[in-house]
Amino acid sequence: MATITKQELQDLESIRNVHCISIYMPTHQKGEEVLQQEDAKLLKNHLKEVKLKLEQEPLGKREISELIAPIQELIHDGEFWRHQSNGLALFLTNGIVKKYTLPISFKPFNHVANSLYLTPLLPMFTGDDSFFLLWLQLEKVKLYKKTRYYSSEIQIEDKIPSRMEERVGYDYEQKSLQFRSQQEGHGAAAFHGHGEADRDRKNEIERYFSALDRGLMTLIQNESKPLIIACQDYLFPIYQKVNTYKYLLADHISFDPTETDESKLRELAWKKLSPVFDKERLEKIEIFKKFDGTSRTSSDIEQIIPAAILGKIDSLFIQKNEDIWxxxxxxxxxxxxxxxxxxxxxxxxxxxxxxxxxxxxxxxxLEKEDMPNPFSKINALYRY
Incomplete structure (x- = not known):
């Protein structure tokens, strides 16, 4: 899966050419849509529209065919369509072809002008929405740094005991078999009816988690990103007790240890964390409303364009699927x-x-109803 960096975005934004083509479309990773080649058909329809737009220019049919050939070739490239994600962004101008398979679903859209249309990519960069996810089992632990769209594993093997028996120092397998059979499917009710044995087992897990926490803190103690835990329900309160990271989320992802789908994990984590990351946007909207009509804000594109170029804008709110030419x-x-x-x-x-x-x-x-000033397609909150 291709990623796109801020530097690449800057390079694309700097391109000026007579004919710059931008195409956005949703894509599929599996299912009937892939079997029926629906994505390839959608691209074919986009190209028909692009051709019609180019025909309005002083271009001959041969010139148009040569210009769009690199995208035309993709329609019949079966290997290309077998490796898609949620969305595809294509950029084409003379001598430049860029293809981005991205984990964000786009509304179908194409654009032909003297510069590339890049705004649909910005949700991937809005805010610092990164967080840590700790995939927590007694037999295996993994730490990820994630955003809504991307994930990367942080290597922690040399910082933590790799398995619980390394820490508690006894015949782990024999003593844990009965316990594991009890706890499967019981969540927090795993510790019940065994008195001292349960307490011992809980203490052993606590010691192990305490060692994990010490190791993890050597990596993230100076961070301020949220940490969310994915584990079985009965493990979370034990980890909470020994945790020393200030930004541990009070909720966790209830997780089946046999599940290893990272994209599903990221999706579940985002559902719990999106209110945290929405906070900044809502605060900026409130500030705009407070100062609307003053020199701190504007909803006039004629004022906003020069301010944006000069770097005077703190936050910009744009109505989705609208434009001003x-x-x-x-x-x-x-x-x-x-x-x-x-x-x-x-x-x-x-x-x-x-x-x-x-x-x-x-x-x-934003949707129209969520705009700070819904009577304009664009609102700007200026820097102090």
Whole structure:
């Protein structure tokens, strides 16, 4: 799966050419859609639309065919379609072809202009939504750094005891067989009816988790990212007791130890963590509303474009699936708004979004009803 970095995004944003083609589409990893080649058919339809747009330009059929050939070839590339994720972004201009298979589903969209349309990629970069996930079993422990869309494993083998028996120092297998058969399917009720044996077992797990915590802290103690645990229910309160990491989430992912699907884990984690990461966006919206109508905010594209280019925007809110077309003339500091996309103009929303992001501001794509000022397609909160 291809990833895309901020530097790549900056390189794509800097491209200016007479014919820049951007295509976004949802894709599938498995199922009937893959068997029926639905994704390839969707790309074929996109290319038909792109051809119609290019025919409005002073281009001959041969020139158009040569320009779109690298994407045309993908339609019949079975190997390419067998390795898709949730979404596909394609960028094409003379001499440049970029293909990104990404874990974000896009609304089908294509764009032909003198620059690439990159705003749909920004949700992958909005905010620092990274977190740690600890996959916790008595026999195996893994630590991941994740975002909503990406995951990478952090190597911890040399920092922690690899298995519980290394820590508790007794015949682990013999004593744990009966316990494991009791705890399967019982969650937190695993410790019951065995008195002192249960207490001993619980203490052994606690000692093991304490050793894990000490090892993990050598790696993450100076971090401030949330940590979420994926484990069986009965293990979580034991780990909570010995944990020393300040940002441990009070909730956990109830997890079957035989389940190893990392994408499912990331999905479950995000459901629990999204309210945490939404907090910053909601706070920015409240600040905008507080200062709406003052010099701290604007909903006027003619003011926002120069401010975005100069790096004056703290947070930018853009209405999803909408656009404003026009031209910015930096020499005159003039923004011209047009009624439609023309060969000579660009998406002003895309320009504002990319300049804000590349200058360190936050960009949020929102539904109309979630916009701070829903009477405008774009709202800007300026830096202090």
């Amino acid at each position: 026009g031209i910015y003339e930096p020499e005159k500091d003039l923004v011209r708004v047009d009624k439609e996309l023309l060969p000579s103009n660009v998406s002003l929303l895309n320009r504002a979004a990319m300049k804000t992001f590349l200058n360190g501001g936050k960009v949020y794509l």
